[in-house]
Amino acid sequence: MRVPYVFNIQRFSVHDGPGLRTAIFFKGCPLRCPWCHNPESQAxxxxxxxxxxxASELVGRQYSIDELVAEAERDVMFYDQSGGGVTFTGGEAMAQDVGYLAALARRLRSRGISVGVDTCGVAASAAFTRMAEQTDFFLYDLKFIDAAQHRALTGASNALVLKNLELLNSLEAVIYLRMILLDGLNTGWDVIEDTMLWLKTHGIKLAGVNLLPYHRFGMDKFARLGREPVEFRTPSPETTHKIQQQVARFYECVTIGG
Ligand code: SF4
Incomplete structure (x- = not known):
């Protein structure tokens, strides 16, 4: 079992699934999104x-499963009160050793702690099948429905993203779809329509859709890693609201943020 590196553990997160959650940020991602909030998560x-x-600091350290369970158990009272739990995020949680992830999830759930997984969808399908048995919900990113655009802007095609989304749907996993909104790149009426039609045509059932307008939080970190930051445009509140209305024609449970 390869023990993954973790670059952050955030308690009381309200952005990583229902309730108050402990977010475990695993280090390593197969994508290279230039708008990434956590570019230190990519390697x-x-x-x-x-x-x-x-000051210069080393980012990333390994934790045993016992250590992470102990960390998560500090806040059980808050999970119980808020309907929260633990979320595996990153980086890309699903690109880590699946034996480690499944064992950690099993241990947490055996203590009554809910486990969510935040994913960009680029990981082995066998890993998704295995984790679906140990996961209460997935936060599933869909960045671009167009394969060429996905490849150009993230470094990989979306073929595996769409395949694994269909797979999780067939396994009846609870899925919250997360759509980052980059003004002028994936915010057009036709892009949203194509995305929704693909989802409906493939019978994808969603517990929710979260629209995530781009913000420039990661830019400073790119500079601190000695990398050139790239700035994108945030859609206006009017554009975001229109997209929300458009998505709501297909999935009522659509919110801005999340
Ligand atoms: S998928 Fe997420 S973690 Fe990976 S590079 Fe893109 S934004 Fe960053």
């Missing part, structure tokens, strides 16, 4: 990043 190995006060 699988530890790396140096300059801190905001100018």
């Amino acid at each position: 699988f190995e530890p790396e140096l990043m300059t801190s905001p006060d100018g």
Whole structure:
């Protein structure tokens, strides 16, 4: 079993699924999105990043399953009160050793702690099949319905993203779809319509759709890693609201943020 690196553990998160959650940020991602909020999550190995006060810090360390379970158990009372739990995120949680992930999820759930997985969908289908048995819900990113655009902007085609979404749907997993909105790139009426029609044509059932307007939080971190930041445009509130109305024709449970 390969023990993954973790670059952050965030308690009391309200953005990683229902209720108050402990988000475990695994290090390593197969994609290279230039708008990534956590570019220090992209490499699988530890790396140096300059801190905001100018010091050099090593990002990423390994945790045993016992350590992560102990960390999560600190907040059981808050999970119970809020309907929360633990979310595996990153980076790309599903690109980590699936034996480790499944064992961690099993341990948490045996203690009555809900487990969610945040994923970009680019991971082995066998890993999704295995994790679906140990996961209460998936936060599933769909960035671009167009394969060429997906490849151009993330570094990989969306073929596996769509295949694994269909797979999780066939396994009756609880899926919250997350759509980052990059103004002018995936916010047009026709792009949203194509996305919704693909989902409906393939019978995808969703517990919710979260629209996530781009923000520039990751730019500073790119610079602190010695990489060139790229700025995108945030859609206006009017554009985002129109997209919400458009999506609601297909899936009523659509919210901005999440
Ligand atoms: S999929 Fe997520 S973690 Fe990976 S590079 Fe893109 S935004 Fe960053």
